[in-house]
Amino acid sequence: MLVRLNSTLRGQAGLHALSVELPAGTSVRDVLAQTAAKNPAVYPVLTDNRGEVRTDLVIFRNGRNIRFQEGLETTLATGDKLDIFPQTGAQRAFA
Numbered sequence: 001m002l003v004r005l006n007s008t009l010r011g012q013a014g015l016h017a018l019s020v021e022l023p024a025g026t027s028v029r030d031v032l033a034q035t036a037a038k039n040p041a042v043y044p045v046l047t048d049n050r051g052e053v054r055t056d057l058v059i060f061r062n063g064r065n066i067r068f069q070e071g072l073e074t075t076l077a078t079g080d081k082l083d084i085f086p087q088t089g090a091q092r093a094f095a
Contacts, residue, residue: 002081003035005045009086013045022076028061029053029072031082046084056087 003018010016020035032053036043048054059066060083066074076082
């Protein structure tokens with residue numbers, strides 16, 4: 001599975017993509033938790049001060065916003081791609 005960090009998240013983490021090996025059926029939440037745990041530079045980009053997934057991220061699974069699927073509980077399949085963006089001012093206004 002490919003996890004891509006976009007926009008300012010790339011600079012904050014110092015990388016733009018990560019390959020993550022997890023079984024099919026894993027949730028977006030689990031992928032983000034594993035990614036953050038295994039990559040110290042990514043941890044503050046993806047998690048808040050309590051270790052939870054940040055609420056100001058916009059996440060797409062194969063080009064579709066997970067907000068309109070099952071949110072962080074959206075299950076993933078082998079070969080899926082996650083794109084993670086910071087929430088912009090326009091996105092905050094319509095959230």
